[in-house]
Amino acid sequence: MADTNQSSSVQTIARQARDQSESRQSKSQSQIVWEQFRKHTAALIGGGILIVMYLTALFGGFLSPYGMNEYQRSPSFGFHPPTQIHWRDPQTGNFTRPFVYAVTSSRDPVTFQKVYTEDPSQGAFAIQFFVRRPEASYNILGPFGWPSSLHLFGVEEPARIFLWGTNNLGKDVFSRVLYGGRVSLMIGVLAVWVALILGLAIGGIAGFYGGWVDDFFMRLVEVIDAIPFLFLLIVLATLLKDPRNPIAQAFGLQMTSAQVFLMIVIVLGFIGWGGLARTIRSMVLSLREQEYAQAAKALGASVPRVIFRHLLPGTASFVIVSLTLLIPGFILLETALSFIGLGPSELDSASWGMLLRDATNKGIALQFSPWLLIPGIPIFAAILSWNLLGDGLRDAFDPKKRR
């Protein structure tokens, strides 16, 4: 009796000791940040939406029923409203596999708008899954993958399935939104790298050297800041896209659509690095006086080693947060550029801004084709989600906001 009592109390003490040692074991910075971040519901939702959006853009070719620039001249399907999907059998009224009807088009005698009416006489066209459409082939995983013509869903012609309607030429908005995501979502992530490299290098150098180097670069930031950024963006984007401009001539660029895309990325990054450089400079200014930086210098470390190995890592949490918050700004700017027709080449790429441009073309009555505004929703969702994610990360890194 006494024996069992004793053994149980020994076990209790052992357990307590183990618990204590576990709780005393210190957590790494990234563990703490991750724990804090997980408590931030809004940021998690934002992150989730972003993952879905980026995956959708990645597999856009597979998920979309039509090609990016696929359309039919005659009969044209211009301004086709979103196709009605039927779930019930017209005779029995029971649920059946979803189907659509073919349509016939006519003109409204009053408004002269094109009107599409369903034509059940041609029969019901069931929505088929995993169909092959060689006329809308694409590359799996974007430009690096291999060609395929498999699509998640589709219907047999003459019926069409336009989930989000069509534009003036009859291009499927749903498919184009998926393709457009590739450009619109990628450009922000790429441009932020340009801004990061410029901001880190220039901010680091200015903060480390101080003196006239510092003065020069900080005045440069002020000068770029002094020009309204949209005008700077418009002017740079227009001029640099022209293959006859001196820079393109110097590097022998033909301004193919890939090069235009890269040029826009660089222009966006060039406009966005100023704020980053300024803050990194001031952080480096205070970090370089810290003992460990002085020690590294005294031990004979080279200047780049001190800057990149010892000083810049100290700015990491700030950099991560501000990158996350810069990306939505770049997405917005790219959308704006595409919207006024100065973005990536319209011939072989689509972006959400370009799609919104369709809604404002001359002679378009918005109230008769409101579905042309749908491409604005993913822009909004992407920017909102990046903002939520960035705010969550900022709170997670901030020791004052620990929960």
Place this chain on the structure above:
Amino acid sequence: MFSYILRRFFHLIPTFIGATLLAFLISQLVPGDFFTTMAMNPDVRPETIERLRDSFRLNEPVPVQYVFWMGNLLQGDLGLSFDSNQPVVNLIRRPIRNSMILVVLSIVLLWAIAIPLGVYSAVRQYTLGDQVVSTISYFGLAIPNFFFLLVLILMLFYLRSFTSDAFGWNKLLFPVAKMTSTNFESLNAWRQFWDIAWHAVLPAFVVATSGIAGFTRILRGQMLEFLGSDFIRTARAKGLGQRSVTYKHALRPAIIPFVAGIGSLLPGLIGGAGLVEIVYAWPGITPVLLASIGRQDIYVVLGFLVISTLLLIVGNLISDLLLAVVDPRIRYN
């Protein structure tokens, strides 16, 4: 105070020179020049083109061109437009005025909406109203201006079809394009002013959205910080009413970053008005800027860049000075 203004003013000169130099260098990226296109025209004699080139000093080296242009600029002469052969000043005066109408009105709207909202959600922290305001301001930060304007226009059309069905009221609540009505010329001065103001409400509100959203959030945070501080408790303990505590004691220090923010707001507003101007067909800077870029009319583009840069620099200066007036902690030396 005066020496502070003077010092700030002299500080602006290098920035202005740098910005104009940068703008001028960018304009050198223009492939060929305006007369390259003209030279294709067989009706124009090569001598004419040479004479025109000379008159614009296009044959001189770039630094000389810059000095020449800068010298004229200092005398208030922005050069001639290649395209219409008019002084640039005449061409850009009206668009700039029109854009300023939008920007000024949107700043007024920004203050008029953001301050009450921010104060409300700070005073009623964590209530339903506060949460609604916070959510809407998140949305306001994320929605692109031009898309928001398109959505609002669509809403107005829907509203019209609803009211015409329900009450036979077949008019749009707000105009959806342009700065003036078609019968603008026949109106008297007061009605003309009203007409423009009525047209400007929708685009100005749209331009102000992201600013409203951002400032509401900042003001809420600031107010919360001050409402929790000791001097507010003292004020309450002395028996001051809720209204006086909120508006006189907490709002005043909380508003300081607002004042400082005007300067940083201007580029966003001038730039942000850009796309809204295009969607709304508002005859402002951006549509003309785009057209002149398309025509390679360099001096008009440069004129816009210089004037908007100048506006921006002056705006920043004014907000710095205002800040010094509002915040007694800022010392001038």
